[in-house]
Amino acid sequence: MSKPESIAKTLSNVSDIDILNNPDIAHIFINQNKVIKTNSIPGLKIETAEVEDRIEVKVIIEAGVKIEHPVHMCFGMMSREGVQKIVMDIQAKQDSKVDVLAHCAFPNAENIKHIMEAEICLEKNASYSYFERHIHGDSGGVEVIPKANIQLQEKARFYTEFELLQGRAGTIDINYETDCAKDSVLEMVTRINAIKDDVVKIKEVGNLHGDHARGFLNSRVAARDNSKAEVYNKLTASGSYARGHVDCKEIIKDEALVSAIPIVEVSNPKAHITHEASLGSVDSKQLQTLMSRGLDEEKATDLIIQGLLS
Amino acid sequence: MSILEVKNLNLRINGKKILSNLNLEINKGQVHAIVGPNGAGKSTFASAVMGLTEYRDISGKILFKGEEIQNMTIDARAQRGMSFAWQEPARYEGLKVRDFLLAGSRQKDEDYIADKLEKMGLDSQAYLQRAVDETLSGGERKKVELASIMAMDPEMIMLDEPDSGIDVGTLEKIFEIIKDLKQKGTTVVLITHSIAVLKQAEHAFLMCHGEIIDRGSAEKIIPYFEEKCIPCPHKNLPEEGDISHE
Numbered sequence: 001m002s003k004p005e006s007i008a009k010t011l012s013n014v015s016d017i018d019i020l021n022n023p024d025i026a027h028i029f030i031n032q033n034k035v036i037k038t039n040s041i042p043g044l045k046i047e048t049a050e051v052e053d054r055i056e057v058k059v060i061i062e063a064g065v066k067i068e069h070p071v072h073m074c075f076g077m078m079s080r081e082g083v084q085k086i087v088m089d090i091q092a093k094q095d096s097k098v099d100v101l102a103h104c105a106f107p108n109a110e111n112i113k114h115i116m117e118a119e120i121c122l123e124k125n126a127s128y129s130y131f132e133r134h135i136h137g138d139s140g141g142v143e144v145i146p147k148a149n150i151q152l153q154e155k156a157r158f159y160t161e162f163e164l165l166q167g168r169a170g171t172i173d174i175n176y177e178t179d180c181a182k183d184s185v186l187e188m189v190t191r192i193n194a195i196k197d198d199v200v201k202i203k204e205v206g207n208l209h210g211d212h213a214r215g216f217l218n219s220r221v222a223a224r225d226n227s228k229a230e231v232y233n234k235l236t237a238s239g240s241y242a243r244g245h246v247d248c249k250e251i252i253k254d255e256a257l258v259s260a261i262p263i264v265e266v267s268n269p270k271a272h273i274t275h276e277a278s279l280g281s282v283d284s285k286q287l288q289t290l291m292s293r294g295l296d297e298e299k300a301t302d303l304i305i306q307g308l309l310s
Numbered sequence: 311m312s313i314l315e316v317k318n319l320n321l322r323i324n325g326k327k328i329l330s331n332l333n334l335e336i337n338k339g340q341v342h343a344i345v346g347p348n349g350a351g352k353s354t355f356a357s358a359v360m361g362l363t364e365y366r367d368i369s370g371k372i373l374f375k376g377e378e379i380q381n382m383t384i385d386a387r388a389q390r391g392m393s394f395a396w397q398e399p400a401r402y403e404g405l406k407v408r409d410f411l412l413a414g415s416r417q418k419d420e421d422y423i424a425d426k427l428e429k430m431g432l433d434s435q436a437y438l439q440r441a442v443d444e445t446l447s448g449g450e451r452k453k454v455e456l457a458s459i460m461a462m463d464p465e466m467i468m469l470d471e472p473d474s475g476i477d478v479g480t481l482e483k484i485f486e487i488i489k490d491l492k493q494k495g496t497t498v499v500l501i502t503h504s505i506a507v508l509k510q511a512e513h514a515f516l517m518c519h520g521e522i523i524d525r526g527s528a529e530k531i532i533p534y535f536e537e538k539c540i541p542c543p544h545k546n547l548p549e550e551g552d553i554s555h556e
Binding site: 249283284285286288289290291292293294295296297299300303304306307308309310 | 360362363383384385387388389393394396399400401402403404405406409413414441442458459462
């Protein structure tokens with residue numbers, strides 16, 4: 001099996017469905033800076049271009065089209081070192097709806113950089129959900145730098161979830177910013193497990209410009225050993241009746257260091273935003289309850305963290 | 311035959327004496343109640359027996375099945391066959407009922423834990439995948455807690471205020487469970503200030519101001535507790551040297 005086929009197979013295996021051979025499922029497979037396979041379907045067009053040091057990907061969901069099966073995006077590198085840069089342009093036209101499952105696999109990483117730069121535009125009443133799961137190796141030699149600018153037009157709905165629970169986080173530097181028009185809905189969820197000397201930085205910004213826009217920024221991080229995690233959540237509201245909430249929870253163990261900077265900014269007396277942040281060790285009552293069922297402290301802690309990040 | 315013996319137990323929290331020279335024995339396979347007004351030290355006593363973190367500043371001895379346990383960790387005590395159900399059970403973000411029950415279960419088997427949920431009147435299909443979080447009502451959470459303890463199947467269970475925050479139907483279910491536990495030989499210790507709960511016990515210890523002031527059959531303790539203790543204005547814990555009921 002050739003290397004591109006190998007990674008396609010590996011990435012394909014993260015799902016129960018045989019994505020590669022299913023013509024009804026839109027997908028794109030990229031190994032480092034090489035496009036292995038793409039599949040467009042009626043109403044959803046995927047265009048790619050290999051340009052110098054990067055791959056440019058354009059995804060267009062046509063107006064009124066509701067995509068039945070989730071689109072699979074698989075980005076990864078089987079090699080130990082190298083740089084992968086992907087520039088995404090996603091346009092969900094009016095009244096369209098699509099769910100995306102993205103898998104990013106770097107199982108052998110020793111010195112790998114994964115850069116993602118995305119421009120996402122959801123037109124009026126469009127709906128786009130993006131679930132991104134990272135699968136890393138145990139060396140921690142991976143740097144993940146995803147950056148996204150998201151525009152939500154009237155009544156658009158955007159949901160994104162970033163999950164990194166398998167393998168070492170390495171260095172994560174997330175930077176997402178969303179502008180929300182009237183009646184639009186934004187939800188960003190991040191769940192990361194950091195160990196050893198992993199470094200996690202999360203910056204998520206939501207601007208609720210439109211009347212009745214809603215936003216929720218939700219971050220969950222467990223930091224152990226000597227890892228570091230910094231979460232910067234900012235939610236602003238200038239639209240009348242805009243509503244938002246920022247929720248950050250970070251659990252710390254060992255010599256780890258965590259910080260949270262929640263910023264809420266309201267410039268309209270009819271808007272309302274709340275926030276809560278909780279940083280520290282696992283809750284004593286939760287821990288002691290599990291210990292009273294016979295679990296030792298380590299196992300009880302692991303179970304609590306597993307729940308938090310699930 | 312006693313399963314738990316407490317000898318001259320004294321406990322301080324932040325330097326303040328909370329339990330004073332407690333002596334008691336809990337008989338194996340029987341239902342006992344520790345009864346008394348709010349602030350008497352009942353929950354503190356059970357917490358000290360379980361070895362909870364905030365209740366470790368003690369003197370005296372706690373023997374479980376003849377073995378001294380007062381210096382053991384919570385999990386070591388649990389592994390020897392005791393457990394504790396909190397008055398207000400902890401909630402866990404994201405942790406599924408299934409995983410919570412399996413964690414301490416004697417049998418790592420989904421059918422086994424599903425059966426415990428069903429015994430508590432919860433539809434296992436509906437509840438196993440739910441999270442043990444704020445989406446469960448107080449009564450549901452209490453039932454999950456008891457299902458978890460039944461799955462663990464310890465030899466001695468301490469239930470702290472089992473009637474708090476639940477409806478009448480759930481309380482009846484809990485009383486049935488207590489009867490089932492007794493039938494299979496499990497020792498039950500009820501921490502309560504409720505006459506209805508006290509009536510489920512065979513033996514009772516009456517606590518006031520950190521001391522055991524009376525003991526005997528539940529029939530003997532109920533009238534005194536009802537007539538003397540409930541109207542008594544002693545609500546606050548005493549300062550050191552002021553341990554006295556009268």
